[in-house]
Amino acid sequence: MIINGENLAFKLNDKMYHCALDITMDFIGGKWKCVVLWYLKSGKLRFTEIRHYMPEITEKMLSIQLKALEKDGLIERKVYGNKPPIRVEYMLSAFGRTIIPVIDAIAKWGRELGERNGVLVNIDQSKIADYRL
């Protein structure tokens, strides 16, 4: 961020940022975070369910991403039972729900680009919402 020709950096949660975009990208950047948030938009999901929606991610990476999202306050984690098999559910927090418009904007642009290139034309649009494009 430039104010009167000066570089202005600022700190938030012990991290340095140089502009507002950096803040958001720190929360949803990387290869997986915003996809996880996208799937959690519709409701709570268990670890295995998220994996099922994202077969490309490894368990390790999903675990890391979920932990990061929880630390950032975007999602909440609830454990049911104390002996394996246990049951863990993830859902958006109130704070996490504030970022939905951003996720939606990102998804919308990508979807429209895909449509313009004929990638998604043979998919009934009404089913996309149902099936979590």
Add this chain to the structure above:
Amino acid sequence: MIINGENLAFKLNDKMYHCALDITMDFIGGKWKCVVLWYLKSGKLRFTEIRHYMPEITEKMLSIQLKALEKDGLIERKVYGNKPPIRVEYMLSAFGRTIIPVIDAIAKWGRELGERNGVLVNIDQSKIADYRL
């Protein structure tokens, strides 16, 4: 993307994607791209000018990012003169302008988070647009 329990992957420009979010993030993801786009929103800028707005980036990384953005069709590059010192200007393409709403959504969320945490309170909001927060 999951349709009826099946994982559906699709190709666009020789790259594989699994959901619409992946497409957009491929265009604006990473540490620098969306910041460059943010600065180019207001008009054309020269290489050195962008560097001036982003003192944290090295010339090498800026060069790489600009090349990637140009290859993706988001920005246009114009060269004036043929002997050094030459003059190069970068600006959003028509296609690049379609992504402005996404960039704005990202910036808005980050700015609001900063404001809620008192980071930007002493900056006149009317000046933020002028000075390219």
Add this chain to the structure above:
DNA sequence: CGGCATCCGCAGCGATACTG
């Protein structure tokens, strides 16, 4: 079931120096 531990390759990124 929902993880964590370990090993490892490679891309991302930085610093510095050089150039048409």
Add this chain to the structure above:
DNA sequence: CAGTATCGCTGCGGATGCCG
């Protein structure tokens, strides 16, 4: 002025195996 070239590091992310 607007970049390359080179070197080197760091850590993201993948693969595999183990565990309460």
